[in-house]
Amino acid sequence: MAKRIVKVIDLVPGRAVELPSIGNEKLEHEKFWHDFVCPQQPIVIRNAVSNWPALSKWGTKGYLEALTNHQVGVSDTFNASPAGLWHQNLPKYRLDEAITCLRNAAPDETFAIRSLPIPPEWKADIGGYDFLSANRDLPPRAYARDRLFIYRNASTEWHYHTTDETLTTQILASKRISMFKLSKENWQAYAGPIRSNLHHMNDRARFFPADQALTKFEATLEPGDVLYIPPFWWHGVDPADTEFGITLAHCFRTPLNRIGSLSDPAVKDVIRAQGSLMLALRMRAFVALGSLSRIVNP
Numbered sequence: 001m002a003k004r005i006v007k008v009i010d011l012v013p014g015r016a017v018e019l020p021s022i023g024n025e026k027l028e029h030e031k032f033w034h035d036f037v038c039p040q041q042p043i044v045i046r047n048a049v050s051n052w053p054a055l056s057k058w059g060t061k062g063y064l065e066a067l068t069n070h071q072v073g074v075s076d077t078f079n080a081s082p083a084g085l086w087h088q089n090l091p092k093y094r095l096d097e098a099i100t101c102l103r104n105a106a107p108d109e110t111f112a113i114r115s116l117p118i119p120p121e122w123k124a125d126i127g128g129y130d131f132l133s134a135n136r137d138l139p140p141r142a143y144a145r146d147r148l149f150i151y152r153n154a155s156t157e158w159h160y161h162t163t164d165e166t167l168t169t170q171i172l173a174s175k176r177i178s179m180f181k182l183s184k185e186n187w188q189a190y191a192g193p194i195r196s197n198l199h200h201m202n203d204r205a206r207f208f209p210a211d212q213a214l215t216k217f218e219a220t221l222e223p224g225d226v227l228y229i230p231p232f233w234w235h236g237v238d239p240a241d242t243e244f245g246i247t248l249a250h251c252f253r254t255p256l257n258r259i260g261s262l263s264d265p266a267v268k269d270v271i272r273a274q275g276s277l278m279l280a281l282r283m284r285a286f287v288a289l290g291s292l293s294r295i296v297n298p
């Protein structure tokens, strides 16, 4: 009997439109920064990393396996959110054995190695991003600079990032991504049911607004494509095939004058979710600093 593969994109009702995309050769440093990063507009950059050796080498059986001696946790579910304790408690395997297992898995099996730092022996196969100038590619504040996702049929649950800019970089296989931005008016109507996992219920439609008015921006990422994900954009990811896949998430620091405002429902939600008063106050101070910076440097 075929195993069940969990997909997440279509679990949230809405009207899907194509996410804008641009060819790598048309995206100068200043255009990427001022047209997309500053206004926090997502964009797909086609063939942005097609020249990285990883694209031609990592699909060959035995290549990555020979370049590693790390231990990793392997999950046989999709990437649920948040990762939390269940993820830390996963059984550990040698990375070379885990990769062999994923490469040889049946097309209906789900496996995920999540948030793996790039093993030093693999770094020679990774290049840079033509559209991002080195002096703006600063270390992120919260997320790791580089995280690899190695998978077979593993979707990633709907979530958003509270800070840091992300370049989702597709190396092997293809992925479908869907994104939306909520406002003060519809934040609770969508964030509430998703946080409570009601979108996984068979009768999910009754927990969401009946008008299906949410606009979902969607695109398929092929190997070599990069998706820029700004903070506070909800996104869900489904593999577009059943192949052995690898995605790299590269993060860089959000400019201080683009840190969210205290009137933004997403920012309020994050402050509420902090585990202690001290963390909530720190977050408030950080956001206030961003607002001040916007006044000085709009």
Ligand SMILES: [Fe+2]
Pocket (backbone or CB within 6 Å): 159, 160, 161, 235
């Ligand atoms: Fe993400």
